[in-house]
Amino acid sequence: MSLFFLIGFGALCAALYHVCPMRGRWVLLLAVSYAYYAYCGLSAVPFLLLTTLTTWAGALIIGRIGEKSKAELRARKAELSAQDKKRIRAAAKSRQRIAFFAVLLLNFGVLAVVKYAKDVLGLFGIQSPGFLLPLGISFYTFASMGYLIDVYNAKYAPERNPARFALFVSFFPQMIQGPIARYDQLAGQLYEPHRFGIESCERAALLMLWGFFKKKVLADRALPLVESVFANQGEYGGAVIAVAVLFYSLQQYCDFSGGIDLVAGIAELFGIRLAPNFKRPYFAVSLGDFWRRWHISLGAWMRDYVFYPFALTKPMAAISKKLKSRCGADFARAFPAAAGNVLVFLLVGIWHGATGNYVMWGFYNGLILAFSALMEPRYRRFNEKHAAMVRTRGFYVLRVLRTFLIVNIGWYFDRALRAGDAFAMLFKTVADWRLDQIADGVLLTLGVTARDMRILAVGTAIVFGVSLMRERGADVRAMLTGEKHTAVRWAILMGFTLFVLGTFVTTGDAGGFMYALF
């Protein structure tokens, strides 16, 4: 799917949306979302329909069981004993649980089959039946299951109109690579008609340009070097590998966050604000902080639907209680969180792919977060003792750099083709630099020219500068679309637009969003 098609399609649909009668706007959104999805691959539509219909029906059944039991309790309020009420509630919950798990298992089952059948069958030497991964299946499955869990937990009432629910699942900008929508945050925006506003369109266009810049100028430009080195890691020393990992840091961030900015911009053309998915992650001061800034919607999903339900279970409470006497109160208190982090990141690793390197990547992140959770009381005491030093800019920068290093070690596993490759590359980065390869200009033989290097340097500086401004609280988009200093704003915007137009990558294998594969 061409990025230009997505932009053109988004702009055209937004224009149609704003001339469409108010009442029909959400219907138009549904129609164009399905049209887009069908255009991307007709064979994926049944998967989308299956998830939509089963989740809608499942949530409705869960809701009705709940309502019915409440009605019964209300109607027979006087005649029922406390025990009877408890029994009715338990019976209702039991029936809800059956519906809930049936839909949950069906949808995660479909996801698991299309995602992992090839890898798992391959382990047993069986040829995969060749499932095509439907576009965005992870994202809409997670969004739908989040909705189902919320309805099951009676967080909100189920949507009765299947078409309206279908729009929540299929809203086209977020189909490619998220963010993972939350029903209570997005649905209302989808159904209410939005008025056209020139200011919001300007802001949306700017966000799209920014996303396009990150994706097409930086990510796609860095890609060839990353692919060359990771595919042939045996040929390179630690210095080239370290550069490739840094390029991957840039490429992955710009690809994913650029894509998110682009689709968020398209959504804003309709007046709809998607949940933020990135918050300048490379400014994080700890790994935990990093994961609260990177792929925020997945992190929040995991936190709400895996981490808390796991960490707050009765068995975990019992383990914590037992640990209190043996390992101390601090350790016992932190243990459920530590175990929860390991579980969450193992799941996230497996979500990326059922291969050793992803499992290792998840395990690595989970272990560090678990260690941090267990060490939290000591950190707190250290920070209190050295409060003055901790508040200095130097210490802040040190923490940012430390986090960047930790994250980048994780990227070795995330990007390597096999876990063994990742270990070999890590070893070479530490023990076998082979600086002569850098001196010999090997980097310029990996699909990236000297001009590309210059563009990457300038582009990275721009991303860093803008991120720094935003980190300090500046609303850069507001500054650029405001009323003051028109000449300066125009010069900046014009210069940036021409830079993007002059340098974006149009050829090669690059183009698709890497997270669309998940």
Next chain:
Amino acid sequence: MKHTAKRLARLIAFGLVLLLLITLGNVFFVRTDAVSVMTLREMYAREDIELAFIGSSIVREHVNPAILEEKTGMKTFDASFLSATLAADIAVATELFKGNDPKWTVLAVELSTLHTAKEKTETQFMIAPHIRDPRVTLKYYMDLCAQDGLYIDRALMWRTYYPRSMDELTKTLGMRFAPEKTFEKVSAESAERMTYMGAGFQRMKGGTSAEKTIRREIISTGEAFYTDALLPATQEQLLEFKALCEAEGTNLIVVCFPWHTANVLSRSDYLPYTGRLLEFCADNGIACYDLTRARPSLMPNLDAYYIDPYHMSGEGADIFSEALGDFLVRAMAGEELSGEFYASDAEYLASIDFITNTWIVPGEGDAYMADCSTGSLVVPEYRFELIGADGESTLVRDYDTGARIEVEIPDGMNLRVWARPQGGEQRSGVYYDYPADYAAFYGEE
């Protein structure tokens, strides 16, 4: 409301300024081919062109207008540009016809103009920034994009063809603002290779020979393109060109210019496809001639003058122009010329009584197979030698019709094959070296 209108006006103004900057970039910040600029400038300045040649570099380097003028008595001009296809030809002809009323227009085509309607992007940057009518530029752009879909690359030419150095920038701006003075300087720099003679003619210096390139590149029968009919886009563009000429009142002749014989024989689609061109033109009332199929009485074989598989030296261009002039005079007079062309592909192939080039294909182990390009009636015979680094030759096998040889090529030596028609003379350049280490030998050249 007032606020919204103001913002909208500002947004539109921003868009217009951006568009203006992009356009200026396409005009002033795109590298320049000096000869193309001079050709277009002269074309716009002239009002007396009576015989116009439209086409690609084979026109620019092969048609000497002075000779054509002498032969036909008509003021002649070569409106031709490197790798131009029919889309460029239509744009250039449209502009040429605005200031000139040529009596005759010769559209020169070659296989590479016909088998794909896609034009290289570098051709566009040579022409488009210097076309004066923006409507023609836009149509040219749309015609090109309709074929290859490169809307962005072609709309933002400065992305790819921006001046790479200060020298290039100076040249680009110089060709825009002080073309004569700049061209003088540029000409001096390229004088060893060629001289621009005016009227669109670029005289290539001799000295280099096509033999080496042919030995290196033309070693097989090549890939055959679709040959059932002319591409639909080519058909449309030929008819559009015809309509353009009719509207202008100029007589159109389509001529397929010849290539080096080795190049013709290397392409199995050459004769079928140019045959389709002749059929299409006949069906649509367009006068069309394929000079590849011309008998020597009309067009002598000029292989010896080629500096690459497509282009001739200035000396060859003069001989070609003489023959072309004679031919055009007769064609314009309405003379029946079918007798001057071979009646069939088979007759043409049978007429080639020499070997154009030879090569070696490795077999299993130490076995090698020789092959060559030649006419259909020639029986080739091969001679194999081992050539040392010092040039010393050791005969492996003397001339024989057997193409297979089994020999171990010692390190640092080449297996050389010579080819000649059985019992005939050996042409000096018709040999091929297969080295012990093929990749090292040919890979870096």
